[in-house]
Amino acid sequence: MIKTGVIGTVIAAICCFTPVLVIGLGVVGLSAWLGWLDYVLLPTLAIFIGITAYGLWRRRQSIACRQSDPEATKETG
Template structure:
């Protein structure tokens, strides 16, 4: 029983996880498959870090793809 002063029950926002996963995947894919970060790091003067970039970008891309797939799986179940 809900009274007149109680807030209506709402569904939790499930699209936030999907948006987060998709935005992260797109940004990391651009950084992995284009010379975007290479040029940016060269301009800023951090070109010595470029050798270590793959150790961070590829696992992060896998994590964001996993988040996106999990959000799509949850959306399909509901």
């Protein structure tokens, strides 16, 4: 989940802060869509940042749970 969030955040940030989409959409003849990019990219960036934060929170909870329960870390057999 963390990998998905980080990769999505990086891609959305690159598209927001660089003219990658402006050049790409202009080349393929879809420059009329440029006015709508902010309505899509900024929420997408926020969603992927949220996914990353949730993944980090779950990982921290998992580590804390394993440290507080010594029986869960013992191997059985």
